[in-house]
Every structure is written in structure tokens, then in C-alpha cells.
Amino acid sequence: xxxxxxxxxxxxxxxxxxxxxxxxxxxxxxxxxxxxxxxxxxxxxxxxxxxxxxxxxxxxxxxxxxxxxxxxxxxxxxxxxxxxxxxxxxxxxxxxxxxxxxxxxxxxxxxxxxxxxxxxxxxxxxxxxxxxxxxxxxxxxxxxxxxxxxxxxxxxxxxxxxxxxxxxxxxxxxxxxxxxxxxxxxxxxxxxxxxxxxxxxxxxxxxxxxxxxxxxxxxxxxxxxxxxxxxxxxxxxxxxxxxxxx
Amino acid sequence: xxxxxxxxxxxxxxxxxxxxxxxxxxxxxxxxxxxxxxxxxxxxxxxxxxxxxxxxxxxxxxxxxxxxxxxxxxxxxxxxxxxxxxxxxxxxxxxxxxxxxxxxxxxxxxxxxxxxxxxxxxxxxxxxxxxxxxxxxxxxxxxxxxxxxxxxxxxxxxxxxxxxxxxxxxxxxxxxxxxxxxxxxxxxxxxxxxxxxxxxxxxxxxxxxxxxxxxxxxxxxxxxxxxxxxxxxxxxxxxxxxxxxxxxxx
Ligand SMILES: Nc1ncnc2c1ncn2[C@@H]1O[C@H](COP(=O)(O)OP(=O)(O)OP(=O)(O)O)[C@@H](O)[C@H]1O
Ligand SMILES: [Mg+2]
Numbered sequence: 001x002x003x004x005x006x007x008x009x010x011x012x013x014x015x016x017x018x019x020x021x022x023x024x025x026x027x028x029x030x031x032x033x034x035x036x037x038x039x040x041x042x043x044x045x046x047x048x049x050x051x052x053x054x055x056x057x058x059x060x061x062x063x064x065x066x067x068x069x070x071x072x073x074x075x076x077x078x079x080x081x082x083x084x085x086x087x088x089x090x091x092x093x094x095x096x097x098x099x100x101x102x103x104x105x106x107x108x109x110x111x112x113x114x115x116x117x118x119x120x121x122x123x124x125x126x127x128x129x130x131x132x133x134x135x136x137x138x139x140x141x142x143x144x145x146x147x148x149x150x151x152x153x154x155x156x157x158x159x160x161x162x163x164x165x166x167x168x169x170x171x172x173x174x175x176x177x178x179x180x181x182x183x184x185x186x187x188x189x190x191x192x193x194x195x196x197x198x199x200x201x202x203x204x205x206x207x208x209x210x211x212x213x214x215x216x217x218x219x220x221x222x223x224x225x226x227x228x229x230x231x232x233x234x235x236x237x238x239x240x241x242x243x244x245x246x
Numbered sequence: 247x248x249x250x251x252x253x254x255x256x257x258x259x260x261x262x263x264x265x266x267x268x269x270x271x272x273x274x275x276x277x278x279x280x281x282x283x284x285x286x287x288x289x290x291x292x293x294x295x296x297x298x299x300x301x302x303x304x305x306x307x308x309x310x311x312x313x314x315x316x317x318x319x320x321x322x323x324x325x326x327x328x329x330x331x332x333x334x335x336x337x338x339x340x341x342x343x344x345x346x347x348x349x350x351x352x353x354x355x356x357x358x359x360x361x362x363x364x365x366x367x368x369x370x371x372x373x374x375x376x377x378x379x380x381x382x383x384x385x386x387x388x389x390x391x392x393x394x395x396x397x398x399x400x401x402x403x404x405x406x407x408x409x410x411x412x413x414x415x416x417x418x419x420x421x422x423x424x425x426x427x428x429x430x431x432x433x434x435x436x437x438x439x440x441x442x443x444x445x446x447x448x449x450x451x452x453x454x455x456x457x458x459x460x461x462x463x464x465x466x467x468x469x470x471x472x473x474x475x476x477x478x479x480x481x482x483x484x485x486x487x488x489x490x491x492x493x494x495x496x
Contacts, residue, residue, distance in 0.1 A: 124326075
């Protein structure tokens with residue numbers, strides 16, 4: 001029964017989040033701020049992970065492609081497909097669910113227990129809209145850019161490792177990443193990304209917004225947000241993949 | 247004028263507020279006093295709609311706040327300033343931006359006008375030249391004062407203060423009391439102050455509601471309170487041995 005309560009309350013919260021803002025200029029300012037803190041702040045982490053994962057995917061490809069019938073350029077092609085279809089949109093979003101999601105849940109949760117949310121409400125401000133909408137909008141806007149950068153860096157990491165380890169030549173890798181390219185895959189991938197961005201921010205915000213109690217609860221809410229987000233991302237991933245690719 | 251009518255609140259099986267009716271008068275500092283845990287904050291939060299009463303009504307100058315929808319409540323709240331017991335300053339904003347926040351949200355003032363208003367409010371609570379500090383860099387009493395500055399920034403019609411001078415030294419406490427009283431009279435505000443400080447009661451107790459275990463136990467003003475015969479209130483007023491010696495014999 002608990003789950004029905006949460007789902008109902010989540011959608012009621014979303015109704016308040018997406019109601020008309022008091023002052024567009026202030027929301028806009030908040031969105032810019034969140035783009036910087038949620039988006040640009042995650043760039044370093046994403047860059048490092050992407051380069052290393054791209055490298056690992058290429059090495060594993062080289063390790064497995066021992067059949068002489070498989071052309072060497074398949075290494076580039078394989079890395080490209082893994083990165084674009086799954087690693088960048090899904091795995092990076094899962095990592096963001098950990099970083100950004102727990103951050104949002106604890107920030108909003110702390111505001112709840114220190115009565116800052118009540119203070120907003122007393123001023124006659126729609127606290128749900130003011131606190132949550134800019135985060136959701138910022139993530140849905142900036143995450144596709146982050147994921148695109150992650151794709152480039154992942155493929156670049158594969159290139160560096162492939163060439164450095166002698167698994168392929170520079171020409172073969174680049175030929176590989178140009179072969180059989182399906183532009184629709186990018187659309188599929190970025191669609192997932194936007195859906196995940198919405199899930200990460202709104203679910204984390206929900207967890208923080210309804211905290212009762214003290215600092216202990218803030219920690220629990222931030223953990224819960226990561227758990228729920230991960231599960232929801234995986235389920236959504238499956239649904240979108242089925243709808244768009246099959 | 248704020249009227250509360252037959253307000254009840256139960257948490258679990260604990261009756262925290264029981265059948266309280268009272269009229270908070272405009273242009274006067276109305277005090278809610280009572281022991282710790284007697285339900286003062288709960289009553290105040292019900293008046294502003296942060297806690298829903300189980301029963302009863304709250305009327306702002308005749309407007310029935312309890313039965314309004316969310317949008318209408320929000321409009322009334324734009325006329326409210328509130329000082330929370332814990333301050334509730336926005337951690338991510340400087341002192342200046344905290345006070346400026348309601349102005350940004352609801353007024354068409356220019357930046358210069360806002361700045362002037364912010365400095366005026368900070369001056370009033372004796373926090374001038376601290377504009378750029380963050381709440382984490384303030385002492386407990388400074389937080390209280392900053393929160394009061396934010397509460398009065400947008401010239402509220404109704405001012406609620408939950409223990410405005412707890413954590414302040416006696417001298418600053420008097421300044422804050424005087425400020426609240428002056429604002430109330432000058433701008434004809436309906437002010438509700440929670441306190442358990444007898445100094446404040448004597449200084450600004452123009453209309454006092456005494457709550458005992460969630461019930462309205464006594465009401466009156468600061469001259470009447472000294473001559474009360476109500477036993478619980480006497481114990482509250484003359485709590486210390488020192489004060490008991492000063493108690494008028496009747
Ligand atoms: N959200 C809540 N859930 C359950 N019980 C609560 C809640 N809020 C307050 N109470 C209980 O209600 C009683 C009154 O609390 P309240 O905060 O109104 O006291 P108070 O008069 O403001 O005390 P103080 O002077 O110490 O601030 C307390 O016993 C408290 O335990
Ligand atoms: Mg209290």
C-alpha cells in the first residue's frame with residue numbers, strides 16, 4: 001500500500017512543480033545556476049569515466065575478436081556502438097543518479113528539516129516549484145550535452161588505447177567508427193538521457209521534499225533516492241529500448 | 247485582526263492544542279506565552295497554515311484562511327512575515343540576499359531601492375555591514391535578528407515571531423522587543439509574538455494569551471498579569487525564588 005501512497009504523492013508534487021512560476025526571471029536565474037552546479041560540476045567526473053571506459057571497451061574487444069574473419073576495424077565500430085547505445089546514456093546517468101541525485105535529496109531534505117521550505121511557503125511562494133522545477137529543467141537541458149561529450153570522450157579513449165596497445169592502427173579505428181553509422185541511435189540515446197534526467201532530479205527531489213525528522217533522515221533519503229533512481233532508470237531503459245529499437 | 251476559533255490539534259494520541267479561541271488585535275503586540283512544550287509553536291503554525299488544525303478556523307481580517315484553496319492562501323501569505331524559532335535562513339544565500347529575497351519575489355522595486363530597503367532592515371536589527379556573510383557564519387542571536395530583518399523586509403500586514411529574543415543578551419533582546427513594538431504601532435500591523443521571557447512580557451505585552459498544556463488558561467495585558475490569581479500563571483510569572491520574594495502579597 002505504501003507504494004501507492006508514494007506514487008500518488010509524487011504526482012501531486014509534480015503538479016505543483018509544473019504550475020505557473022511566480023517570477024519567470026527568478027526561475028530563469030535559478031535554472032542557470034543549476035545548469036552550472038548540476039551540469040558543469042559533473043563534467044570532470046564524466047570525462048574521466050568516459051575516457052577510461054572507452055579504453056577498456058576497446059581492449060576487451062581486441063581480446064575477444066580473435067577470429068580472423070572479423071575485420072580489425074570492427075574494434076572501432078564495436079566501441080562506438082557500446083558507448084553510444086548504452087554506456088554514455090545509461091551508465092553515465094546511473095553515475096549521475098549517485099552524484100546529482102543524492103546531492104539534490106540532501107539539499108532539499110536539509111531545507112525541509114531546517115524549516116527553509118516552510119519559510120518559502122510562508123512568503124507565499126510555491127516551494128515545490130521554486131526548488132524543484134529549476135533542477136529538473138536544468139538537468140533535462142544540460143544532460144544531453146554531458147552525454148554527448150561523454151560519447152566523444154569514450155570513443156576517443158578507445159582510440160588511444162587501441163592504437164597505444166597496437167590492437168589496431170589509427171586508420172582502422174577511424175574507419176571502424178565511421179562504418180555502418182545509424183544516426184537514429186543518437187536520437188534514441190539522447191531521448192533516454194532526457195528521460196533519465198527527469199527521473200533523477202524529480203525522484204531525488206521527492207525524496208528530500210517529504211522528509212520528516214532530523215539529520216539522520218536526510219542521509220536515509222539521499223540513499224533511498226539513489227536506490228529508487230537506479231531501479232527506475234533500468235526499468236525506463238528497458239521500456240524505451242523496446243519502444244524505440246524494436 | 248486575526249481571529250482563531252475553537253482550534254484543536256492532536257499528534258497521535260497527544261492533544262497538543264485544545265479548543266483555543268482568541269482574537270489577535272491590529273496595531274498591538276499580541277503575546278503567546280506558556281511553558282516549553284505547551285503548544286505555542288504548534289498554534290502559531292496552524293495560524294499560518296503550516297500545520298492543519300483538526301478542527302477550528304483562522305480568520306485574517308474576516309477572511310477564512312482555513313477553508314481557502316492553496317492559491318488564495320498564498321495571496322494571504324504574501325502579507326505575512328514570519329520569524330521561525332530556528333531562524334530558517336536560506337543557507338545558500340548571503341545575509342543581504344536573504345533579506346532581499348521577498349523583495350525579489352514580490353516587488354517591482356529597482357535594485358537600488360531593494361538595496362536601500364535591505365540596509366534599512368539590517369540596520370533596524372543592528373546587523374549593518376554584515377551584508378555578505380552567509381548564515382553559517384552568523385552566531386545564533388545574529389541568525390535570529392537576520393531572520394527578523396527578512397520577516398519585516400516586505401512590510402508585512404501580519405507579523406509572526408517565534409521567540410524573537412531567545413538566545414539574545416538582555417540588552418539586545420530589549421532592542422528587538424522595542425523594534426517589534428515600534429513596527430507594530432507605526433505600520434498598524436497585527437503582530438503575534440511567542441515568548442517565555444518575562445522581560446518581553448512586561449515590555450511589549452499589550453495583549454497576552456497564556457497557554458497551559460495546550461489550553462487557553464488566561465488572557466489579559468501586562469499590568470493585569472502581575473495581579474493575577476491564576477495559580478499556574480503565577481507559577482509561570484514568578485518562576486524563580488528571587489521573583490517569588492517580589493510577588494505582591496494579596
Ligand atoms: N510534528 C509533530 N509531531 C508530533 N508531535 C509534535 C509535533 N510538533 C510538536 N509536537 C509536540 O507538541 C507539543 C508542543 O510542541 P510545540 O513546539 O508547540 O511547543 P512550544 O510551546 O513551542 O515549546 P517551546 O517553548 O519549547 O518552543 C510538544 O510536546 C511536541 O512534542
Ligand atoms: Mg516553540
